[in-house]
Amino acid sequence: MKGAAGNGQQAAGGRAHCRLPAACCLLPDSALPGALALFLIAAFAGSSLVALATVGGSEPGAMPAAYLWQVARFTALEASLSALISCGLAVPVALALARRPRLPGRSLVLDLFLLPLALPQLVAVLGIAVVLGENGWLNRSLEVLGVPRHGSIYGLTGILIAHVFFNLPLAVRLLLAALERVPGESWRLAAELGLDGRAIWRVIERPIILETLPGIAGLVLMLCATSFTVVLTLGGGPAASTIEVAIYQALRFDFDPALALRLALLQLALAAGVLLLLGLIGRRPDLDAGLGNRTARPDLATGIDGDAILILAAAGFVALPILAVIAAGMASPLWRLLGEALLWRALATSLAIGAAAGLLAVMLAWPLIASAIRLASRARSRSASLLATAFELAAGATILLPPALLGAGLFLLLHRTGMLARAAPVVVVAASALFALPFVARVLAPALRAHIAATDRLATSLGIAGFDRLRLVDLPALRRPLVLAGLMGLLVSLGDLGVVALFGGEQLMTLPYLLLQRMGSYRSGDAAGLALVLLMLTLAISWSLARASREAGR
Amino acid sequence: MRRSLALACVVAAAFTRPAPAAETLTVLTYESFVAEWGPGPAIERAFEAECGCDLQWIAVGDGVQILNRLKLEGASATADIALGLDDNLIAEARATGLFAPHGQDATKLSLPIAWSDEIFLPYDWAHFAVVYDREKLKDPPTSLDALINGSHGAKIVLEDPRTSTPGLGFLIWMKAVYGDKAADAWRALKPKILTVAPGWSEAYGLFTKGEAAMVLSYTTSPAYHLIAEKSERYVALVFPEGHVLQVEVAARLRASQHAALAERFLAFMTGPGFQDAIPTGNWMFPAGRLSGALPPEFQALAKPEKTIGFTPDEVAANRRAWTAEWLEAFSR
Numbered sequence: 001m002k003g004a005a006g007n008g009q010q011a012a013g014g015r016a017h018c019r020l021p022a023a024c025c026l027l028p029d030s031a032l033p034g035a036l037a038l039f040l041i042a043a044f045a046g047s048s049l050v051a052l053a054t055v056g057g058s059e060p061g062a063m064p065a066a067y068l069w070q071v072a073r074f075t076a077l078e079a080s081l082s083a084l085i086s087c088g089l090a091v092p093v094a095l096a097l098a099r100r101p102r103l104p105g106r107s108l109v110l111d112l113f114l115l116p117l118a119l120p121q122l123v124a125v126l127g128i129a130v131v132l133g134e135n136g137w138l139n140r141s142l143e144v145l146g147v148p149r150h151g152s153i154y155g156l157t158g159i160l161i162a163h164v165f166f167n168l169p170l171a172v173r174l175l176l177a178a179l180e181r182v183p184g185e186s187w188r189l190a191a192e193l194g195l196d197g198r199a200i201w202r203v204i205e206r207p208i209i210l211e212t213l214p215g216i217a218g219l220v221l222m223l224c225a226t227s228f229t230v231v232l233t234l235g236g237g238p239a240a241s242t243i244e245v246a247i248y249q250a251l252r253f254d255f256d257p258a259l260a261l262r263l264a265l266l267q268l269a270l271a272a273g274v275l276l277l278l279g280l281i282g283r284r285p286d287l288d289a290g291l292g293n294r295t296a297r298p299d300l301a302t303g304i305d306g307d308a309i310l311i312l313a314a315a316g317f318v319a320l321p322i323l324a325v326i327a328a329g330m331a332s333p334l335w336r337l338l339g340e341a342l343l344w345r346a347l348a349t350s351l352a353i354g355a356a357a358g359l360l361a362v363m364l365a366w367p368l369i370a371s372a373i374r375l376a377s378r379a380r381s382r383s384a385s386l387l388a389t390a391f392e393l394a395a396g397a398t399i400l401l402p403p404a405l406l407g408a409g410l411f412l413l414l415h416r417t418g419m420l421a422r423a424a425p426v427v428v429v430a431a432s433a434l435f436a437l438p439f440v441a442r443v444l445a446p447a448l449r450a451h452i453a454a455t456d457r458l459a460t461s462l463g464i465a466g467f468d469r470l471r472l473v474d475l476p477a478l479r480r481p482l483v484l485a486g487l488m489g490l491l492v493s494l495g496d497l498g499v500v501a502l503f504g505g506e507q508l509m510t511l512p513y514l515l516l517q518r519m520g521s522y523r524s525g526d527a528a529g530l531a532l533v534l535l536m537l538t539l540a541i542s543w544s545l546a547r548a549s550r551e552a553g554r
Numbered sequence: 555m556r557r558s559l560a561l562a563c564v565v566a567a568a569f570t571r572p573a574p575a576a577e578t579l580t581v582l583t584y585e586s587f588v589a590e591w592g593p594g595p596a597i598e599r600a601f602e603a604e605c606g607c608d609l610q611w612i613a614v615g616d617g618v619q620i621l622n623r624l625k626l627e628g629a630s631a632t633a634d635i636a637l638g639l640d641d642n643l644i645a646e647a648r649a650t651g652l653f654a655p656h657g658q659d660a661t662k663l664s665l666p667i668a669w670s671d672e673i674f675l676p677y678d679w680a681h682f683a684v685v686y687d688r689e690k691l692k693d694p695p696t697s698l699d700a701l702i703n704g705s706h707g708a709k710i711v712l713e714d715p716r717t718s719t720p721g722l723g724f725l726i727w728m729k730a731v732y733g734d735k736a737a738d739a740w741r742a743l744k745p746k747i748l749t750v751a752p753g754w755s756e757a758y759g760l761f762t763k764g765e766a767a768m769v770l771s772y773t774t775s776p777a778y779h780l781i782a783e784k785s786e787r788y789v790a791l792v793f794p795e796g797h798v799l800q801v802e803v804a805a806r807l808r809a810s811q812h813a814a815l816a817e818r819f820l821a822f823m824t825g826p827g828f829q830d831a832i833p834t835g836n837w838m839f840p841a842g843r844l845s846g847a848l849p850p851e852f853q854a855l856a857k858p859e860k861t862i863g864f865t866p867d868e869v870a871a872n873r874r875a876w877t878a879e880w881l882e883a884f885s886r
Contacts, residue, residue: 055626067878122756122759125756126759134764134765135764228752229756233760235749235750236747237750238716238750239884239885249716252717253618253722254874411623501615516755517585519755519759520754520755521591522758522778522837524758524759
């Protein structure tokens with residue numbers, strides 16, 4: 001299980017003692033866990049999409065090529081700009097945070113940066129409109145000051161602002177996690193050599209950034225490419241449409257699953273191409289394992305300096321729309337809402353689905369990434385590196401599955417097998433796990449890489465394998481990344497509207513679904529209160545998990 | 555592995571329940587209908603008291619998803635009644651061949667138009683209208699032409715016809731008024747559009763946050779604010795060119811195992827037990843009989859004098875072309 005068993009069963013590289021069916025023997029043992037995870041993902045997604053392909057329309061539909069070309073062009077434009085700005089701004093902020101480990105309020109900022117993950121897109125968009133919109137706080141302040149109003153954000157600007165709001169915090173957290181994994185020995189050496197800021201950047205920080213940034217950029221790219229609500233609500237008009245909109249369009253009034261499937265495959269192919277390209281750019285530095293000593297950096301500072309101001313600015317940008325959501329929530333009939341049994345039931349359901357989905361995502365991502373890393377280290381074998389790429393793609397690309405399409409396919413599958421009522425919760429958890437998988441993979445990948453480089457050979461030579469290895473070697477070392485990964489998976493599933501909406505809410509009423517239901521019946525006040533409850537829940541979860549992991553680390 | 559499989563079987567078996575004694579009627583409808591603030595709960599209570607049966611709701615996102623779900627299920631559909639399709643979907647719904655005639659007398663319904671369809675039975679209706687914010691706009695446009703070409707200086711939030719029903723409704727409205735000149739009208743309207751939102755919730759959310767002075771909604775929207783919020787801030791505009799009507803219909807499925815009960819439900823649907831819940835539950839005008847009078851706030855609502863539009867067949871045949879025209883007008 002999880003790659004540990006494979007290496008422990010045999011001498012390095014050999015294929016002896018293979019007790020599994022012949023086909024499995026073709027795979028090196030280190031690839032088996034990854035292959036299993038990949039098979040599960042492919043079977044789940046594939047069976048639902050294949051089921052859809054059998055729903056024949058009378059005439060095969062098609063969208064005008066000019067329209068599709070324009071849509072694809074816009075998708076590429078807004079996704080790449082969003083990724084560029086988000087990641088470009090995230091680098092200095094992450095570096096600043098790494099340099100100021102004892103900044104007052106730092107842990108609050110880090111918790112704040114997890115909040116956009118769990119916010120449903122509609123809530124965030126309205127929050128941004130309240131801050132930066134025509135009737136927003138900024139415009140009203142400018143009017144009071146007698147300064148001319150700022151331009152309308154409805155258009156590409158608004159889309160970019162919203163995407164940066166969602167993705168800058170995510171990128172900062174992922175980069176920071178990588179930066180904080182620098183072995184203490186490196187810092188001690190840097191101090192002894194008297195390296196200044198620029199040298200530290202060149203020798204220590206830049207290689208880490210170059211290793212992790214392409215993966216993060218890929219995730220951000222895909223998140224922005226599949227953006228639906230943000231793009232249409234803030235886009236200003238139909239010129240701002242993504243391929244996701246075209247897929248939704250094909251499934252809406254036209255109801256042409258075959259066309260939607262083709263568009264989804266097109267989207268998948270394009271994104272896979274981009275991911276492969278980014279994978280080529282990302283360099284894998286030779287990692288020196290440390291002994292786990294935590295040494296202070298030599299370039300720490302205190303007081304208000306450029307770093308502190310930068311962190312404050314980033315935190316302010318993320319905090320303002322969230323404050324708008326909080327303000328709207330405080331103005332809502334919060335006490336009446338908290339007295340509704342339905343709200344607590346929805347909260348419990350959201351937590352249950354989120355926790356299960358997060359756990360499942362970690363259990364899928366771990367073998368995939370671990371197998372990919374172990375296979376990639378076999379520089380000689382072409383097939384090994386191909387498999388490694390396949391595993392990495394699987395871990396990164398599942399966010400591209402259009403929820404409407406996946407949901408329709410799953411519904412069809414369940415309906416035909418008569419298992420709809422009983423299997424719906426399981427299916428929702430599995431689908432949520434798939435959408436959370438890329439986030440979890442992004443957290444685990446650098447940590448696993450460092451961990452495997454540090455412990456693989458030693459553990460194998462000591463003969464530690466299987467469950468023992470997991471218990472003694474892997475889990476203690478990977479506790480913090482695992483907790484962060486599971487937390488991200490949980491939060492992403494908390495705010496997810498796409499999957500639950502497919503199976504009807506009577507059985508599986510989650511908090512965002514309840515929110516959407518209220519918004520659709522004029523009850524925007526209720527919806528604001530529910531958004532506040534969701535925010536508080538997210539904060540509570542991140543606080544308690546952060547505290548638990550900090551205490552465990554001591 | 556084998557142990558966990560056995561465990562899974564036990565868990566699955568634990569979820570099976572014995573069949574209930576009373577007959578069950580399954581109604582497929584949209585989310586906001588069955589919410590506790592919606593009309594669903596009151597209707598369920600009234601019908602179950604009358605028929606001594608069990609009414610089960612299956613809720614999906616909206617009317618379009620009802621039809622799409624039935625298309626996926628095909629002849630093995632589990633629902634007995636589909637409630638919540640709107641009139642623009644009737645042609646496609648009829649083409650699926652999944653529905654059976656309602657068998658009710660539609661002449662007694664109170665709709666702005668005469669209703670002659672044998673399969674689909676209306677239960678509520680409302681006209682699409684531009685709703686404006688009195689605090690932001692002192693001099694609202696008095697006609698569709700004034701909205702498009704006038705110098706009121708205000709912006710409107712519209713919905714996307716590709717992804718939402720009100721969006722499609724406004725598209726039909728423009729075509730009904732401007733016909734072949736609709737493309738020019740769209741281009742003239744473009745600078746006055748704040749944004750084209752994916753659905754009604756997003757558009758109305760932006761509107762109530764004060765982002766724009768006008769939004770495309772229903773003539774009944776102000777009733778919610780009058781009754782629930784005691785606010786007269788939002789008012790619907792009546793345009794002399796006429797308004798497009800949205801009628802919500804229900805139909806029984808041909809494959810239903812409870813045909814008699816389904817017909818009984820459709821008869822119940824036109825009566826007070828169902829219709830009383832509609833005005834303040836669904837925020838639309840009732841199509842059938844109420845036990846009393848319409849709430850005074852509803853009676854005071856702005857009423858369009860003229861109803862314009864196309865037949866469901868015309869809409870089904872032209873929707874793609876009209877949407878393409880709309881896209882083209884915006885891409886330039």
